[in-house]
Amino acid sequence: MIQELIRSTGDRLKVNNKKNKKDSYKITIIHPSAGVNWSGGSEIFAIEIARRLSTYFDVQLLSGAECGDFSRISGGIPRAYTYDLINQPLIKNFVHRFANHPEIIIEHLTNFLPCFIHCLTNPTDLIFPCNDYGGLAVAAAVRAIKGTPILYTEHNSLLAQGKCLTRNLRFSPDRLIVYNDKTAAFARNIKSKQQVSIIPNGVDLEKFTPQGSKIDFGLNKPIVLCVASLNRNNHKRVDLAINAVSHLPQASLVLCGDGPDKDYFQSEGDRLLGSNRFKICTFPFDKMPEVYRSADIFTLPSINEPFGFAYIEAMASGLPVVATDDEMRRYIIGSCGILCDVTNPQIYAQALSQVLQANLQLNPQINALRFSWDAVALKYRDVILNTIKKIYS
Template identity: 60%
Template sequence: MYKIILIHPSAGVNWQGNSENFAIELARCLDNYFEVELISGAECGSFSRPIPSITRNDVINWACYPLLNRLLHRWFPDPEIAIEHLTNFLPCISYLLKHPADLIFPQNGYGGLFVASCIRAIRGTPILLTEHNSLSKQSEYLRHNLTLKPDRLIVPNPAVARYVEHFAPHQPLSIIPHGINPTEFTPVGKAIVTGLPKPTILCVAPLQRASNSRIELAIRAVARLPQASLLICGEGEDRDYFQKLGDRLLGQDRFQINTFAYAQMPQVYRSADIFTLPSLEAFRGLAYIEAMACGLPVVATDDSVRRYLIGNSGITCNVTDIDIYAESLQIALEQNWLKQPPQHNALRFSWQEVALHYHKAVLQTILQPNQESKFMEIADS
């Protein structure tokens, strides 16, 4: 049986992060086929191997102190990522040298990929990389990762694949979208009691003005709908800013910001009537898939990635035009979605399907690490 080691030092620590939860679920699925270990920040399953490091959560907590926040951003453009990478580098290298694997599978971007590249230089261990940041920041992260030439790259949608084929035409890759558990994310079950009036519109995003989520657009659009309320689920350094904006435009009776554990998210989705996220870029698009799996239609930015993910289970529009955005939200609230339930579309992205394709990608990388580019689409565009 082949042994594979995944890397994500925030897994088990940050339960709000998409890539962290993805790493845990992927490790759990692949454990059915291989001997799997996940280098993590804390216990998160029988397969996890916690190592000491300063995690992104630790740095985010430090940033609450203004002086320390200024110092961190003076030294690093993304301090939470940089410090995590720096402090887990030697522990990861040491562990991987003492515990050889047939494949290294980093999930935390360039930091884990650099660790894997060092081990590959010493032992020849092939690298499989899931690209989580996709085309964010003008593809800066993606292009940075490609300089280290993983033996195979996993991208979440055809748009990212086309970019990689143009930028790095000899990079072996597979298209595998992110997965959800349809028995966990389902329309049937308990819902969180929010106290907000119906209909409720849900937005799940980090509370950071500098992020690509553009939460303020959702607040301004929902403010145009006098009968609707808005629930924002997330955390971040700009929570107070968004709280004041929402209270001013919608009023405290129609607006809430709450933070929930990831295990509660199915109940959170079930508490709402529609889901929206007006982000500039889709990144993984996991929140859209989770929302649809819980039966929510989606209103989102109009681009090829969102159209690929949402299909006929929502509306894509020009979210920067608040009138158009608000009108699209109203149409989604009024439309009868029973004829094309969003949860049916979400089944395209079930972990059962996704895991089979990851199994194939793992074997391809171990047995044929230099194979030319192949596309693997598991869902219709």
């Protein structure tokens, strides 16, 4: 790790100092959905890491909408702006013949040229794409011309048997960030010389806390909270949570999120739980701390969840967790909940009931301290300094 100050070959001071922003390293972060989609993990990551790295570097986030004094509109079309259009019945049948997620392809294509031109005409010391292969393509094109190094965090981890990671490694980022040893080993197996660092995601411990105002959902208590995008075809498996809570005679489920299958999940919740025990809510991100502290327990039955901001946000808010029993959940949640076979409704419901009965000695807020954004940002700072020094030395 580099803790000392670094000087360029021309002896220009590259100080991590707000007072000397014009002399500090320039970092360009790319995510055209940031500021538009507030439920996506990579979008939240881009904003939070940009905000905190601004303490050490001159940071600019190319985003879909204004999300801080460090952001600049990327110039293309964010995926959320095209989703409703391309899912109209006549259009959907046509475009989905060519791509499973055409809205993402549209975002990548329309943002490539404006982001590429911006990075060429506004010199930067490192490009940090956070929007998968679209941003990586921009960064790789700029590097081919100017030699600018690329830092990339793989938010998909080993989803789809590592298909996304395998594809993204073809862009040869100068430094790859992953969440765990298993993903790092997978990457090195594909590219033995790939530089890899392991850094978890973070949580804002000043925002997400048990203390503060709460929301009355108007449902029977206790409240089970699930935060997820509402898509039957993704890995969140929200239907398992609805089914499990239906086996508890008193508890209610608040499903916080939005997506193409909202009506389907509303129907399922009404059928299995009823209006006095089920509600779907959508809140802006700055309201989420209040949402978490208004519940009694958090659950998210995802399969192969790469990391999951919602777990650490819930724990920071004082909530115990019931989730899928896998390697990543064991690392994140530890003893602050129950991990189980969520595909078995009886086992899943029993785990929820056991945690709700408060028979476990849990301290989720203490566990969440491991994922402080400030600590995560320091690790990214050191990796960025190492990457830049290696390229320009």
